[in-house]
Amino acid sequence: MRLxxxxxxxxxxxxxxxxxxxxxxxxxxxxIMVALFAWLSGGDPVAAVMQEVQQNNFGGNTEITExxxxxxxxxxxxxxxxxxILAGTEDVWTEIxxxxxxxxxxxxxxxxxxxxxxxxxxxxxxxxxxxxxxDQKLYIDLSFFTTMKRQLGADGDFAYAYxxxxxxxxxxxxxxxxxxxxxxxxxxxxxxxxxxxxxxxxLLADFYAGVWAHHDNKRFGSLEDGDIEEAIRCAQVIGxxxxxxxxxxxxxxxxxNHGTSKQRMKWFKLGLETGDISKGNTFQCSDAEL
Numbered sequence: 001m002r003l004x005x006x007x008x009x010x011x012x013x014x015x016x017x018x019x020x021x022x023x024x025x026x027x028x029x030x031x032i033m034v035a036l037f038a039w040l041s042g043g044d045p046v047a048a049v050m051q052e053v054q055q056n057n058f059g060g061n062t063e064i065t066e067x068x069x070x071x072x073x074x075x076x077x078x079x080x081x082x083x084x085i086l087a088g089t090e091d092v093w094t095e096i097x098x099x100x101x102x103x104x105x106x107x108x109x110x111x112x113x114x115x116x117x118x119x120x121x122x123x124x125x126x127x128x129x130x131x132x133x134x135d136q137k138l139y140i141d142l143s144f145f146t147t148m149k150r151q152l153g154a155d156g157d158f159a160y161a162y163x164x165x166x167x168x169x170x171x172x173x174x175x176x177x178x179x180x181x182x183x184x185x186x187x188x189x190x191x192x193x194x195x196x197x198x199x200x201x202x203l204l205a206d207f208y209a210g211v212w213a214h215h216d217n218k219r220f221g222s223l224e225d226g227d228i229e230e231a232i233r234c235a236q237v238i239g240x241x242x243x244x245x246x247x248x249x250x251x252x253x254x255x256x257n258h259g260t261s262k263q264r265m266k267w268f269k270l271g272l273e274t275g276d277i278s279k280g281n282t283f284q285c286s287d288a289e290l
Contacts, residue, residue, distance in 0.1 A: 001157045001158050003084050008083040011090070011107065012082075012111065013111070089216075092212050092216055109139075109140065109164075110137050111142060112141055119132055119135035125141035129167050130167065131174075133174045133179055145160050154234040156226070179201065186198065198258070201282075203263055203267040204267070204283070206264050206267045206268045207270055210268040211277055211280070215275050231272075235265045235268050
């Protein structure tokens with residue numbers, strides 16, 4: 001991506017190196033990190049993910065040593081990159097909301113190491129980036145991007161930008177009231193049915209990530225050759241079916257809560273190609289149309 005001269009967001013809390021805890025709601029990287037941790041440890045990835053969901057992703061305590069943080073050049077570059085992408089989402093969504101007669105309330109991004117306290121509980125790096133509607137913040141341990149590259153082969157700055165934009169997409173869902181409404185419905189449903197609604201929320205966030213990319217490129221000319229392919233590859237390897245098949249050789253559709261590779265690629269591409277928020281009808285189409 002072309003980011004030279006782009007501003008960095010001031011809506012960032014850098015908590016790297018501070019003490020924290022573990023476990024909050026699974027974000028876009030949550031299912032990846034939980035499954036990978038179990039897989040690489042010789043455990044059952046699907047069972048690990050199911051247990052995490054059933055426990056509402058709360059509890060536990062993973063303390064890290066507090067001290068003077070020392071960051072590598074690579075991590076500092078990733079931190080700057082992340083703040084620039086967040087700034088880009090602020091610019092795009094502020095304008096989109098303005099055009100629709102509303103005011104965009106910017107979220108904060110928290111950079112942390114290992115574990116972090118949130119209004120949704122204690123967050124852990126094992127869960128990857130996630131959004132907490134309780135404090136309207138997205139949380140990122142930058143080591144997740146290294147895991148994406150080494151374990152999933154999802155590399156490149158636009159792939160990383162897609163991850164951040166997806167979590168901002170959940171913030172957009174929160175501001176429009178969609179997130180709270182769907183979570184209320186999910187709480188009253190059996191797990192399999194609740195998972196179906198979760199998939200639609202995640203695909204909508206993928207769509208919003210694509211909408212952001214469309215307008216960011218239109219406004220700043222940020223996309224370079226190969227960028228779109230990077231994001232599509234990322235969407236592919238974080239599909240529930242791909243991860244489950246990679247981990248144990250088969251998939252369990254009723255346990256999907258983020259969407260298949262095909263679905264995630266489809267909705268991200270739709271947002272990227274149209275840039276039209278009215279096209280994100282993940283809750284208005286049939287299961288077959290997802």
